[in-house]
Amino acid sequence: MKHLTPPPRLLMGPGPINCYPRVLSAMSTQLIGQYDPVMTGYMNEVMSLYRDVFVTKNQATLLIDGTSRAGIEAVLVSCIEPADKVLVPIFGRFGHLLKEIAERAGADVHCIEATWGEVFEPEQIEDAIKRVQPKVLALVQGDTSTTMLQPLEHIGEICRRHDVIFYSDATASIGGNPFETDKWQLDAVSVGLQKCLGGPSGSAPITLSERYVELVRGRQHIEAGIKAEHHNPGSGSRIRSNYFDIPMILDYWGEERLNHHTEATSMLYCARECAINLLEEGVDDSIARHELHGNAMLAGIQGMNLKPFGDLKHKMNNVVGVYIPDGVDGEQIRQQLLLDFNIEIGTSFGPLHGKIWRIGTMGYNARQDTVLHTLQSLETLLRRAGHTLQPGQAIDSAFTVYNGKG
Numbered sequence: 001m002k003h004l005t006p007p008p009r010l011l012m013g014p015g016p017i018n019c020y021p022r023v024l025s026a027m028s029t030q031l032i033g034q035y036d037p038v039m040t041g042y043m044n045e046v047m048s049l050y051r052d053v054f055v056t057k058n059q060a061t062l063l064i065d066g067t068s069r070a071g072i073e074a075v076l077v078s079c080i081e082p083a084d085k086v087l088v089p090i091f092g093r094f095g096h097l098l099k100e101i102a103e104r105a106g107a108d109v110h111c112i113e114a115t116w117g118e119v120f121e122p123e124q125i126e127d128a129i130k131r132v133q134p135k136v137l138a139l140v141q142g143d144t145s146t147t148m149l150q151p152l153e154h155i156g157e158i159c160r161r162h163d164v165i166f167y168s169d170a171t172a173s174i175g176g177n178p179f180e181t182d183k184w185q186l187d188a189v190s191v192g193l194q195k196c197l198g199g200p201s202g203s204a205p206i207t208l209s210e211r212y213v214e215l216v217r218g219r220q221h222i223e224a225g226i227k228a229e230h231h232n233p234g235s236g237s238r239i240r241s242n243y244f245d246i247p248m249i250l251d252y253w254g255e256e257r258l259n260h261h262t263e264a265t266s267m268l269y270c271a272r273e274c275a276i277n278l279l280e281e282g283v284d285d286s287i288a289r290h291e292l293h294g295n296a297m298l299a300g301i302q303g304m305n306l307k308p309f310g311d312l313k314h315k316m317n318n319v320v321g322v323y324i325p326d327g328v329d330g331e332q333i334r335q336q337l338l339l340d341f342n343i344e345i346g347t348s349f350g351p352l353h354g355k356i357w358r359i360g361t362m363g364y365n366a367r368q369d370t371v372l373h374t375l376q377s378l379e380t381l382l383r384r385a386g387h388t389l390q391p392g393q394a395i396d397s398a399f400t401v402y403n404g405k406g
């Protein structure tokens with residue numbers, strides 16, 4: 001077996017993307033014991049750092065070990081009891097994922113759907129809430145499958161009025177688009193590291209409101225082998241997953257330090273570094289950077305006579321969908337970009353499969369050099385494939401944005 005030497009790819013798809021170098025270094029830091037005071041200190045630091053990332057005062061802010069969907073599963077399986085009603089507005093692939101996870105948790109799931117490339121008006125969501133009367137609303141913020149960003153700022157107030165638990169998956173959007181947990185009155189949020197936070201996949205930061213925590217504490221059932229006399233069983237039904245049992249995970253991250261899983265130390269190092277990196281730059285400055293490079297990429301795409309996908313008013317800053325032009329083999333272009341130029345861009349799913357590429361500008365790769373290299377390379381391949389364009393216009397259009405004239 002050869003030594004591990006992956007090619008030096010530039011990952012310009014919808015995630016994962018190249019890690020910040022400091023995050024990679026954090027991952028190769030030596031392990032310490034699970035209850036070493038230094039380790040529990042790091043856990044407390046992570047909680048505090050992610051409160052600033054999520055813009056919240058929620059005490060219950062911590063990591064679920066696993067990729068982003070581990071965070072989704074933990075939030076949903078811990079609060080859904082069989083036959084509970086859950087409303088999922090679907091505007092892309094990840095809405096379908098929330099639906100499926102809620103169904104597997106035993107929920108009675110109701111959906112409304114938007115055409116891919118569009119988002120929901122708050123009134124549409126409120127109408128559905130009135131009709132369905134769900135216990136939980138599960139809504140994606142940024143869905144990379146369509147590149148759309150669902151506005152959330154008015155949804156929390158609607159949920160409070162109708163006594164609905166409001167959960168959002170902000171995996172793809174956090175750090176690159178505005179997100180305000182407390183101001184927008186969210187009860188639960190889950191994310192991952194591999195999009196705008198610029199880390200590897202494998203850790204899912206979550207934050208939970210007091211209202212959510214109170215709800216799931218009612219279902220507390222501690223494992224027999226670690227249960228002590230002062231632990232009272234909850235009255236609700238037992239949470240159907242041990243690994244994703246949030247009350248038990250809270251007791252592990254909380255003062256009691258009651259043993260649950262063995263924390264994934266290397267991933268905790270990464271998650272900690274991702275948050276420090278974001279907060280040193282400043283959340284607002286990071287969002288502005290994603291907006292700038294996203295706009296430059298969009299201008300460059302339009303400059304090479306390509307059409308962007310979806311309602312641009314609601315496009316996420318960090319990813320753009322691009323119609324594959326007529327007469328061009330989309331998969332062949334992607335393969336040439338990868339093998340000849342070492343640049344990866346994304347394909348697409350479901351109704352968009354074979355119709356659009358998805359190009360990301362996120363985290364460490366939201367930079368001018370990566371945008372220009374990607375545009376120049378794609379333009380070259382499209383020109384050689386016979387697509388009509390004006391050579392040089394893509395880069396000129398991107399520079400117009402960088403020179404503040406976009």
Ligand SMILES: *Cc1c(COP(=O)(O)O)cnc(C)c1O
Pocket residue numbers: 015067068069070094140142143144145169170171172192201202
């Ligand atoms: C990319 C993405 C995920 C990724 O989930 P993983 O389990 O980390 O693969 C989840 N949700 C959304 C909205 C995403 O865009």
